[in-house]
Amino acid sequence: ERIADKLGYIGTLGVEFFVCRGELVVNEMAPRPHNSGHHTIDACDASQYEQQVRALCGLPLATPRQHSAAVMVNLLGELWYEDGKGHGAYREPEWSLLHAVPGLRLHLYGKHHARPGRKMGHFVVTGDEAEVVLERALAARAAIGIRDE
Incomplete structure (x- = not known):
């Protein structure tokens, strides 16, 4: 969140993590919807794509909720x-x-x-x-x- 704030970034920021030897490691940051979040299309009230559109259009973001x-x-x-x-x-x-x-x-x-x-x-x-x-x-x-x- 601090990185996005410093960059003045608006939109979906995908952050891909892995667990390696019991530690959380950041693999990559992508300034867009990301493959690691595609499950949001089927399992969440608002997908990463809907959130991207909302952010770029200045609309309120949906509350993220995974329903399944x-x-x-x-x-x-x-x-x-x-x-x-x-x-x-x-x-x-x-x-x-x-x-x-x-x-x-x-x-x-x-x-x-x-x-x-x-x-x-x-x-x-x-x-x-x-x-x-x-x-x-x-x-x-x-x-x-x-x-x-």
């Missing part, structure tokens, strides 16, 4: 390849597997070409209980071939 537990999963370009690593035949992932998951919303960005590491979209799973939401999100990842290496 949420887990967001990024969809990277390697998912569009047969081997799941960016090699082999180019193919569209089987989205129907995601549409079968309760509380899941799929957001594809409409980019024309997938390549490894490129963010092509994301999905958010919402619900009442964080444990159930996490379980569904992990199962959805596995169903479309996202593996932890």
